[in-house]
Amino acid sequence: MPFAWLLAIAALVEAVTGIALIAIPDAVVQLLLGQGLTGTGLAVGRLTGIALLALGIGAWVGRLEDGRTATSAAMLVYNVLAAIYLLYLGLDGALVGKLLWPAVAIHAVLGLLFVRAWFSQRPRQ
Known part of the structure; x- marks a missing residue:
């Protein structure tokens, strides 16, 4: 799958999650981790949303560039690390909501597709 399609899919996933x-x-974190947010957690949750929205916008704009780019590298690293961390949370069992395992799967699949695309492209010169 070319980077353009991967970046477009990742952009939509992250932008929608960020807006939510x-x-x-509180509702998003409840669905993801099985516990809600209060106080400063709400502020951090919204700040995380802003960061994910920015990541999604960056991926959307970055889809227009060919080959190995900073945008594709960032999305590769983000998805692989997000999958690993969410998997860790799920295996630990303390923070498991209804959408945790689907989130693990989405990040794992995107991460693997980014790794595959990365190694099938020649480095930019």
């Missing part, structure tokens, strides 16, 4: 975290951080 900005608008309803």
Whole structure:
């Protein structure tokens, strides 16, 4: 799968998640981790939403560039590390909501697709 398609898919996933975290951080975290947010957690949740929205916008704009780019590297690292961390949370069992395992799967699949695309492209010169 070419980087353009991967970046477009990742952009939409992260932008939608970011907007949801900005608008309803407590509900999103409840669905993801099985526990809600209060106080400063709401502020951090919304800040995380802003960061994910920015990541999504960066990926959307970055999809227009060919080959190995900073945008594709960032999305590769983000998805692989997000999958690993969410998997860790799920295996620990203390923070498991209804959407945790789907989130693990989405990040793992995107991460693997980014790794595959990365190693199938020649480095930019």
